[in-house]
Amino acid sequence: MNLLxxxxxxxxxxxxxxxxxxxKRPDAVQALLPGADAYLAREVHLSDPDAHRLHELVDWSPExxxxxxxxxxxxxxxxxxxMFVRVDTPHGPIEVAVGFTPQGAVRGVIVTxxxxxxxxxxxxxxxxxxxxxxxxxxxxxxxxxxxxxAGHLGNLAVYIAGEVDKGVARALAAYGTFYAVRNAGx
Amino acid sequence: xxYDLGRADxxxxxxxxxxxxxxxxxxxxxxxxxxxxxxxTPGRVAATYAGRAMSMPMPPETTMVMEHPMSMEEFVKPEVxxxxxxxxxxxxxxxxxxxxxxxxxxxxVVVGLSLSQGWALALITLLFxxxxxxxxxMWLTKFVSGRFATxxxxxxxxxxxxxxxxxxxxxxxxxxxxxGVVR
Numbered sequence: 001m002n003l004l005x006x007x008x009x010x011x012x013x014x015x016x017x018x019x020x021x022x023x024k025r026p027d028a029v030q031a032l033l034p035g036a037d038a039y040l041a042r043e044v045h046l047s048d049p050d051a052h053r054l055h056e057l058v059d060w061s062p063e064x065x066x067x068x069x070x071x072x073x074x075x076x077x078x079x080x081x082x083m084f085v086r087v088d089t090p091h092g093p094i095e096v097a098v099g100f101t102p103q104g105a106v107r108g109v110i111v112t113x114x115x116x117x118x119x120x121x122x123x124x125x126x127x128x129x130x131x132x133x134x135x136x137x138x139x140x141x142x143x144x145x146x147x148x149x150a151g152h153l154g155n156l157a158v159y160i161a162g163e164v165d166k167g168v169a170r171a172l173a174a175y176g177t178f179y180a181v182r183n184a185g186x
Numbered sequence: 187x188x189y190d191l192g193r194a195d196x197x198x199x200x201x202x203x204x205x206x207x208x209x210x211x212x213x214x215x216x217x218x219x220x221x222x223x224x225x226x227t228p229g230r231v232a233a234t235y236a237g238r239a240m241s242m243p244m245p246p247e248t249t250m251v252m253e254h255p256m257s258m259e260e261f262v263k264p265e266v267x268x269x270x271x272x273x274x275x276x277x278x279x280x281x282x283x284x285x286x287x288x289x290x291x292x293x294x295v296v297v298g299l300s301l302s303q304g305w306a307l308a309l310i311t312l313l314f315x316x317x318x319x320x321x322x323x324m325w326l327t328k329f330v331s332g333r334f335a336t337x338x339x340x341x342x343x344x345x346x347x348x349x350x351x352x353x354x355x356x357x358x359x360x361x362x363x364x365x366g367v368v369r
C-alpha cells in the first residue's frame with residue numbers, strides 16, 4: 001500500500017496541466033507586426049546539416065525540421081517578421097512569439113501559451129518587465145531575462161523567465177541563420 | 187470470504203463510498219478535459235495524436251524555402267491541440283502509473299463484492315485493460331495509422347464503463363442490499 005501511495009503522490013506531483021492561451025495568435029501578430037496588411041508564411045525545411053547546425057547553436061530542433069517565419073508588409077513595405085517558438089518544460093510546453101523589425105532586431109516578445117500550472121509564474125515574470133529585457137536584441141546576442149529578474153521575483157517566475165530566454169535564443173538563432181541571411185531587408 | 191463489502195464495518199463502507207465519489211469527480215473532469223483538448227470522435231483524436239508525424243517527409247538534401255500568403259483568418263483558425271512524440275512519452279510516463287493505481291483501487295473494491303470468480307476476474311481485467319487500450323491507441327495512431335484512434339476511444343469509454351459498473355455494484359451491495367446481511 002505504501003508503494004501505491006508513493007506512486008499516486010509522484011503522479012500527482014508530476015501531472016502536466018492543460019495548456020492555456022494567454023494571448024491569441026492574431027493578437028500577437030498584430031502587436032508584433034503593427035500596421036501590416038498582408039502576411040507571408042515562409043517555411044524553411046532544414047536539411048540534416050543545417051538542422052544539426054541549429055542544434056549546435058541552441059540545443060534545439062524545430063518540430064518536423066521546419067522553421068516557420070511570418071513576414072508582414074504594409075502597402076508592400078516590410079514591417080518585419082515573427083515566429084512562434086515552443087519550449088518544452090517539465091511542467092508542460094510554453095509558446096513564445098518573437099517579432100523582428102525589418103532591420104533584424106527584436107521588436108517584441110509575447111508569451112502566447114503556457115499551462116494552467118505555469119500561468120501565474122508567467123504573469124508574474126511578464127508583469128515584472130521580463131519581455132522588455134529582450135527589446136532590440138539582435139542575432140548573436142544572449143537573452144538574459146532570468147538573470148535580470150533573479151532576486152526580485154519568486155524562484156518559479158525566474159525559472160519561467162529562463163524558459164522564455166530559451167525561446168528567444170532559439171528565435172534569434174533561427175532568424176539570424178535562416179531568415180535574415182537569405183532574405184535581407186525583409 | 188473475510189473481505190466482503192456488503193457485510194463490512196460502516197467505516198469501511200464509508201471509506202469505499204468516498205473513494206468512489208472522489209474518483210467519479212476526477213472522471214467527470216477527465217472527460218471534460220478530453221473534450222477540450224482531444225475530443226470524442228476518431229477524427230479529432232487522430233488529429234491530436236497523429237498530427238503531422240503521419241505525413242512527415244524526409245529532410246531535404248539542401249535546405250528549402252517555401253512561401254505562401256497568409257490571411258489573418260488563418261491565424262484565427264482554431265488550432266488543433268497536437269501531442270507530439272516527446273509529449274506522448276511524457277504523458278505515458280505520467281498517466282500510466284496513475285491509471286494503474288486507480289485500477290488497483292477499483293480492483294480492491296471488486297474483490298470485496300459478492301461476485302462469481304469469473305465476473306470478478308473479468309471486471310479486474312477490464313479495469314486494467316482500458317488504460318492499456320487508451321495509450322496503445324495513442325501510440326498506434328501516431329506511428330501506424332490514424333484509424334487506431336478508435337482504440338483510444340474504446341479504451342476511454344471502457345475506463346468509464348468499468349468505473350460505473352464497480353460503483354453501481356458497490357453502492358448497491360454496501361447500502362441497499364439487505365438479504366443475507368446481518369446489520
